Every structure is written in structure tokens, then in C-alpha cells.
Amino acid sequence: MGDTTPSTSNVVVAQPSVVDQAQLWIGRQTALPNSWRCNLIGGLEFLSHFGEALFEGRISTRSRITRLVRMADLPAIEGGHTPNPGAGHNNDYYPRPRRSSGFGQTEEGEGTPLAPVDQTDSRRPVAIVTGANSGCGYETTKALLQAGYFVVLACRSALAAEHAMDRIVQETDLRHMTFMELDLASLESVQGFVEAYRRRGWPLHVLVNNAGIMNTPYARTADGFESQWGVNHVGHFVLTMGLLPVIKRTVSWSPSDKQGNExxxxxxxxxxxxxxxxxxxxxxxxAVLEDPAKYHPLVNYGMSKLANICFTAELSRRLAADQDLQGHRRITVNACHPGPVSTGLYRYTPGLSKLGTLLDMILLSPAQGALTQIYLCLAPEVRDVSGVYFFDLEPRATSETARNVQVQKQVWDYTVRQLTDKLPQAKDWA
Known part of the structure; x- marks a missing residue:
């Protein structure tokens, strides 16, 4: 099926479980209708995690997150400061955002930043988490704060971000965070976010593309993309590519020892x-993305998630040559699967949305779902790992399609073509 060379050859992929093998096999059965494949794979996913959700215990998940925070591998900060994990109880950077009537607009229409923080704490690395106000994004934000990061909550709603930050302060007494408005369904909003972030002159050490929608009724974004494709893939593609110059500038600095050696x-x-x-x-x-007659909520969701992995692999390949003098990668890109998590994503899924409290018992908690992405943000053992798909803290096999280099390039090229007539800078991403 073409070139399926893994992006990082020294990574040992975990042995697929029986459920993994069954899901991969179902995915190859092209004779089955697309919707059948989606439902069978989803059903196996629920069954495989039923025991974990009920019996693993959420206390053990919290303890695993705490260990990751304590062992966090933080980047060196220009100026010689090293962040202190868990520090910042007395810092007061968190401002209360004013209500928004659009990107960068307050109720009074002053056009000032919704969360007017002029600078971060120079002792801290900086992270952005999309969809940080709830679910896995919320748990990831908390863990990054506890590890010592200054965190930007990138969310659609100022009110939701305000409530999330209030909760975080109550739960952790940590305040080194701020909010910036981001609507991934609008290229204007994504570009506005990137431009606002660049103007602030902040570095960027961690970008967590966490936000997403699932199984939604057919709709189009403001720019004409099928909504799941537009939010889950295109919005994050533009956000990442727009912030990449900031990330590259951040990692261009290297500390030196007393002898001046890098x-x-x-x-x-x-x-x-x-x-x-x-x-x-x-x-x-x-065609599935372009023809409304071919739309199926689960099929289009799966297509957007396939694109996430292809984007991860192709971007990792493009950044592979960016190494320090010791041959270490300066920027890594990885993908992960959170598992079936109790978040708002299932509100459009027929049948499941009616289960209420029972559904919450069956599904993983947001903390359980966030564990792998927190691991990828903080763990020292994955600092040099890139272009890999993780689940449950382990590298996992993707489908043959997802690891096909030609498909990865096809997804990249198709995305750039879609954007070329909407964003002048998209031609530079080809």
C-alpha cells in the first residue's frame, strides 16, 4: 500500500491488543459500508474501556498525573531561569476576561485583548491548549500549570474560559494563565489569534491541539469547509503553521556551560x-468532504482524525532536520488517542446521548482521557520522539492508510490547496 515507513524508526510500537487488531481488521474491510465500520470500531472501543472506566479508579489516574508533573521535563528558558515545577502559588497573572462580542472586542468595543496580559513570567515556559475550558483540555491545562508552565487557554467563549480559570484557581491556587479567543471554525479568528500571539512577543514551548467536535449534523464553517473537517483538522493546521515561526524562534536559543559550549x-x-x-x-x-450527499457524521469524523495523524507525520518529517548541535530534534510532533471520554463530544451520538449518568459511568473521566496528552507534554522519555501515534502512554499502530507516506502527503497537499484561495500565506506551506 505504498511507503509505510514509520516517521521515527527507533520507536517500538506496543504489541496490538486483541481489540486493536480487531479494529484495524474492521477498518480494512472495504466491502462494509462506511457507517458500519465506524459503529463496529466504536462499539469495540466502548467495550474495551468499560472495565477501565469503572474499576481502574480515578484516584490512581490522579496519582499518575501527579507523577508526570513531578518528573516533568521542562525546556530551558532564555535568560537562565529554570521553571520550578509546582511554583507560582503567589503569582497573580490571571486576569478576569471581559465579555466578548468578537475576537479582540470587549463589550465596550475598545478592541483591547480580552485578557490583557502584557508579558508572561520569564521564568516559565509557555503552552497553548485549544479547547482548554472543559474535558481533556481542562485537565491538560491544570497539569501544565502544576508542572510550571504559563498556559494560554485558547477557547471560543470568554465566559467559559473565565469559569474554567476560576475553577482552576479554586482547585490548585495557581494563576499563571490567561485566555485568548479562538474559534477554529473561522479562519479569520485563527489568523487573529496567531497575529495577537505574535504581537505579544511570547515564546511557545508546547502546543496542544485538543479542541474538536464529533458526529455533528451536517454544517459548514464560515469558510465553507465541512464543519468536522474544518474544526478538527483545517483550523488546527492553520493555527500550527501560523505559530510555527514563533516555535522555531523559541527553540533557536541554546544555553551554554561555563566554557561557552552549547x-x-x-x-x-x-x-x-x-x-x-x-x-x-x-x-x-x-469527495466525502466536498459532497453533502456523501456526508455521514461518523465517517467524516473519522476522516478528520485520519487527517490529524497524517498532518502529524508529515509535519514531523518536515521538521526532522531542525536539530541542535548534539543532533537532538528541537521540535517534536506527536498524535494521541484519548479513549472514549465523558465529554460533550457524545451529545450528538444517537442513543448514547440519552444514557445520561450511565454514560458517564461507562466512559473514561476527562482526567483519564487527558493522561496520554499530558504524558506527551511532560515526559522526558519522549523528548526526542516524533511523528508517532500514542494511546495509554504507549506508541500504537495506526491504520495502513494513516502510515502511508503518500497518503500523508496527499492530505497535506489537499489542505494547502483548499486554503490557497483563502489565505495568501498558504502557498508557503506547500
């Missing part, structure tokens, strides 16, 4: 949240 450079991590739903797509078919 030590390990600063580094950055990009994490794309994907899903096992990608295995339901045996081919990348643009």
Missing part, C-alpha cells in the same frame, strides 16, 4: 489529539 537546546512539543476512529477510513476520499 548544552541541550530549548525544545518544543506539538501534540495533536486524534482518535482510533481514524482506522475506519481505508482511503482518504476528498
Amino acid at each position: 548544552k541541550r537546546s530549548s525544545f518544543a512539543r506539538i501534540i495533536n489529539v486524534s482518535s482510533v476512529a481514524h482506522v475506519s477510513e481505508p482511503n482518504f476520499d476528498p
Whole structure:
């Protein structure tokens, strides 16, 4: 099926479980209708995690997150300061955002930043988490704060971000965070976010592309993309590519020892949240994205998650040559699957949305779902790992389609073509 060379050859992929093998096999059964493949793969996913959700215990998940925070591998900061994990109880950077009537607009229409923080704490690395106000994004934000990061909550709603930050302060007494408005369904909003971030002159060490929608009724974004494709893939593609110059500038600095020899450079991590739903797509078919008559909520969701993995692999390849003098990658890009998590994503899924409290018992908690992306943000053992798909803290096999280099390039090229007539800078991403 073409070139399926892994992006990082020294990574040992975990032995697929029986469920993994069954899901991958179902994904290859092209004779089955697309919707059948999606439902069978999803059903296996629920069954495989039923025991974990009920019996693993959420206390053990919290303890695993705490260990990751304590062992966090933080990048060196220009100026010689090293962040202190868990520090910042007395810092007061968190401002209360004013109500928004659009990107960068307050109720009074002053056009000032919604969360007017002029500078971050120079002792801290900086992270951006999309969809940080709830679910896995919320738990990831808390863990990054506890590890010592200054965190930008990139969310659609100022009110939701305000409530999330209030909760975080109550739960952790940590305040080194701020909010910036981001609507991934609008290229204007994504570009506005990137431009506002660049103007602030902040570095960027961790980007967590966490936000997403699933199984939604057919709709188009403001720019004409099918909504799941536009939010889950295109919005994050434009956000990442727009912030990449900031990330590259951040990692261009390297500390030196007393003799002036370069030590390990600063580094950055990009994490794309994907899903096992990608295995339901045996081919990348643009017609599914362009023809409303071909729309199926689960099929289009799976296509967007396939694109997340292809984008991860192709971007990792393009950044492979960016190394420090010791041959270490300055920027890594990885994808992960959170598992079936109790978040708002299931509100459009027929049948499941009616289960209420029972559904919450069956599904993983947001903390359980966030564990792998927190691991990819903080763990020292994955600092040099890039272009890999993770689940449950382990590298996992993707579908043959997702690891096909030609498909990865096809997804990249198709995305750039879609953007060329909408964003002048898109031609530079080809």
C-alpha cells in the first residue's frame, strides 16, 4: 500500500491488543459500508474501556498525573531561569476576561485583548491548549500549570474560559494563565489569534491541539469547509503553521556551560489529539468532504482524525532536520488517542446521548482521557520522539492508510490547496 515507513524508526510500537487488531481488521474491510465500520470500531472501543472506566479508579489516574508533573521535563528558558515545577502559588497573572462580542472586542468595543496580559513570567515556559475550558483540555491545562508552565487557554467563549480559570484557581491556587479567543471554525479568528500571539512577543514551548467536535449534523464553517473537517483538522493546521515561526524562534536559543559550549537546546512539543476512529477510513476520499450527499457524521469524523495523524507525520518529517548541535530534534510532533471520554463530544451520538449518568459511568473521566496528552507534554522519555501515534502512554499502530507516506502527503497537499484561495500565506506551506 505504498511507503509505510514509520516517521521515527527507533520507536517500538506496543504489541496490538486483541481489540486493536480487531479494529484495524474492521477498518480494512472495504466491502462494509462506511457507517458500519465506524459503529463496529466504536462499539469495540466502548467495550474495551468499560472495565477501565469503572474499576481502574480515578484516584490512581490522579496519582499518575501527579507523577508526570513531578518528573516533568521542562525546556530551558532564555535568560537562565529554570521553571520550578509546582511554583507560582503567589503569582497573580490571571486576569478576569471581559465579555466578548468578537475576537479582540470587549463589550465596550475598545478592541483591547480580552485578557490583557502584557508579558508572561520569564521564568516559565509557555503552552497553548485549544479547547482548554472543559474535558481533556481542562485537565491538560491544570497539569501544565502544576508542572510550571504559563498556559494560554485558547477557547471560543470568554465566559467559559473565565469559569474554567476560576475553577482552576479554586482547585490548585495557581494563576499563571490567561485566555485568548479562538474559534477554529473561522479562519479569520485563527489568523487573529496567531497575529495577537505574535504581537505579544511570547515564546511557545508546547502546543496542544485538543479542541474538536464529533458526529455533528451536517454544517459548514464560515469558510465553507465541512464543519468536522474544518474544526478538527483545517483550523488546527492553520493555527500550527501560523505559530510555527514563533516555535522555531523559541527553540533557536541554546544555553551554554561555563566554557561557552552549547548544552541541550530549548525544545518544543506539538501534540495533536486524534482518535482510533481514524482506522475506519481505508482511503482518504476528498469527495466525502466536498459532497453533502456523501456526508455521514461518523465517517467524516473519522476522516478528520485520519487527517490529524497524517498532518502529524508529515509535519514531523518536515521538521526532522531542525536539530541542535548534539543532533537532538528541537521540535517534536506527536498524535494521541484519548479513549472514549465523558465529554460533550457524545451529545450528538444517537442513543448514547440519552444514557445520561450511565454514560458517564461507562466512559473514561476527562482526567483519564487527558493522561496520554499530558504524558506527551511532560515526559522526558519522549523528548526526542516524533511523528508517532500514542494511546495509554504507549506508541500504537495506526491504520495502513494513516502510515502511508503518500497518503500523508496527499492530505497535506489537499489542505494547502483548499486554503490557497483563502489565505495568501498558504502557498508557503506547500
